[in-house]
Amino acid sequence: MQYAAFLGHQPQISIAELSATLEDFSLGEVIDNRIALFNTSEKIDQSFLDELGGTMLIAQRITEESLTLDDIPQVLLNEIKSKRGKITFSLRTIHIPRSMIGTIYRRCKKRCKDAGRGCRYVGSEKKPAATAVLHEAELIDGKDGCELVLMHVEEEEDRTLWIGKTIAAQDIDWYTTRDMEKPVRDTTVGLLPPKLAQIMINFGDFLVRETNSDKSNDVITILDPFCGTGVIPMEAIIREFPVLASDISMKAVNGCKKNIDWIRKEEEIFKKDVSSEVFKHDALKPFDLKELPDVIVTETTLGPPMSARPSQKETGKLKTQNEKLQCDFLENAASSLPGVPIVCAWPAWKQKGGWVRLEKVWKTIDKLKYRPSLPPEIEPEDPKRFSLFYRRKDQFVGREIVLLMPPKS
Numbered sequence: 001m002q003y004a005a006f007l008g009h010q011p012q013i014s015i016a017e018l019s020a021t022l023e024d025f026s027l028g029e030v031i032d033n034r035i036a037l038f039n040t041s042e043k044i045d046q047s048f049l050d051e052l053g054g055t056m057l058i059a060q061r062i063t064e065e066s067l068t069l070d071d072i073p074q075v076l077l078n079e080i081k082s083k084r085g086k087i088t089f090s091l092r093t094i095h096i097p098r099s100m101i102g103t104i105y106r107r108c109k110k111r112c113k114d115a116g117r118g119c120r121y122v123g124s125e126k127k128p129a130a131t132a133v134l135h136e137a138e139l140i141d142g143k144d145g146c147e148l149v150l151m152h153v154e155e156e157e158d159r160t161l162w163i164g165k166t167i168a169a170q171d172i173d174w175y176t177t178r179d180m181e182k183p184v185r186d187t188t189v190g191l192l193p194p195k196l197a198q199i200m201i202n203f204g205d206f207l208v209r210e211t212n213s214d215k216s217n218d219v220i221t222i223l224d225p226f227c228g229t230g231v232i233p234m235e236a237i238i239r240e241f242p243v244l245a246s247d248i249s250m251k252a253v254n255g256c257k258k259n260i261d262w263i264r265k266e267e268e269i270f271k272k273d274v275s276s277e278v279f280k281h282d283a284l285k286p287f288d289l290k291e292l293p294d295v296i297v298t299e300t301t302l303g304p305p306m307s308a309r310p311s312q313k314e315t316g317k318l319k320t321q322n323e324k325l326q327c328d329f330l331e332n333a334a335s336s337l338p339g340v341p342i343v344c345a346w347p348a349w350k351q352k353g354g355w356v357r358l359e360k361v362w363k364t365i366d367k368l369k370y371r372p373s374l375p376p377e378i379e380p381e382d383p384k385r386f387s388l389f390y391r392r393k394d395q396f397v398g399r400e401i402v403l404l405m406p407p408k409s
């Protein structure tokens with residue numbers, strides 16, 4: 001089955017997440033670096049999308065016939081024929097002239113009326129409906145209608161009209177709630193966006209499956225040894241993955257505990273069903289855990305947040321300090337958490353000439369025989385670094401996401 005994924009603001013990471021999540025993922029065309037066409041035989045629905053951080057909306061292709069825009073009113077009528085009462089529809093279009101979009105909206109409405117179906121639409125020729133509106137209007141679950149996705153796609157010198165319907169869309173309000181309304185927010189250590197935490201957890205799940213094929217579709221235990229106020233542990237709990245979280249700072253430990261308690265209440269996930277343990281620990285000192293976790297997923301430490309570009313001198317100092325911390329942590333993980341794969345985010349600093357990133361830590365990775373990895377079909381952005389890079393235009397500290405398989409046993 002073919003789908004179109006409307007990607008978040010870091011398209012390469014979003015595609016990597018899809019590849020990590022779907023075992024038979026096969027990437028097709030990527031349109032305007034923001035929509036990825038892909039094939040999979042796995043089930044794609046709203047609950048699948050809820051577990052992704054990097055995709056905003058997914059549409060399923062509904063016909064491969066070579067149709068034109070004139071056929072769209074009939075396509076809509078076919079899609080809604082099993083629904084009763086007044087229907088709602090909407091259009092999401094790519095590379096279709098604005099004047100045409102208005103015409104299609106009107107023709108669809110008229111066609112429904114002629115067929116005796118009362119209807120209304122959400123969205124307009126200027127802007128497709130917001131994802132919250134699609135949920136409110138019950139277009140995703142198909143109860144009250146549907147959203148058609150229409151894209152002109154260049155395929156082997158031909159221009160095809162890709163026709164699909166939206167089957168899943170991100171619940172933006174719930175992301176905002178868990179980011180902004182959790183009881184403890186510590187902006188002094190930088191806040192990991194919940195969506196990036198989800199992506200990192202999906203990479204962790206992928207590494208566990210790669211390391212241990214018996215683990216597929218299983219629950220995995222996650223350790224975040226630099227947990228801060230706990231965005232990764234919270235997202236793990238929502239996913240119903242047991243979690244161990246530690247931090248060198250007691251303030252962070254207490255904040256993380258409070259945030260976990262809050263998310264448990266919000267989601268009604270009880271400790272007896274999904275366990276969590278939060279404790280004070282220096283991640284550079286040996287871990288003494290009753291059982292090894294399945295995977296480490298952690299943001300490590302990014303250093304101080306920056307409101308301006310750091311000077312070259314300052315960057316050099318931060319880099320040296322951070323490099324040492326990352327190396328010491330990896331040495332410790334290799335000896336006290338042997339065989340456990342790692343997903344980590346390292347800092348990178350914006351400078352006039354580009355981004356300054358960690359260097360020496362790759363030598364440590366080599367020495368410890370960790371194996372940097374990426375999901376299938378994903379090329380590193382920089383061929384010299386087997387990693388993904390997350391950065392926002394307005395930020396001076398970026399995050400390099402590194403996936404490490406443990407040494408071969």
Ligand SMILES: C[S@@+](CC[C@H](N)C(=O)[O-])C[C@H]1O[C@@H](n2cnc3c(N)ncnc32)[C@H](O)[C@@H]1O
Binds near residue numbers: 229300
């Ligand atoms: C960038 S913050 C992590 C933020 C976290 N992902 C969140 O969402 O809140 C890094 C954390 O690492 C902790 N940290 C720094 N050095 C550490 C060490 N040696 N061992 C454990 N934690 C450490 C800091 O106290 C801080 O809470």
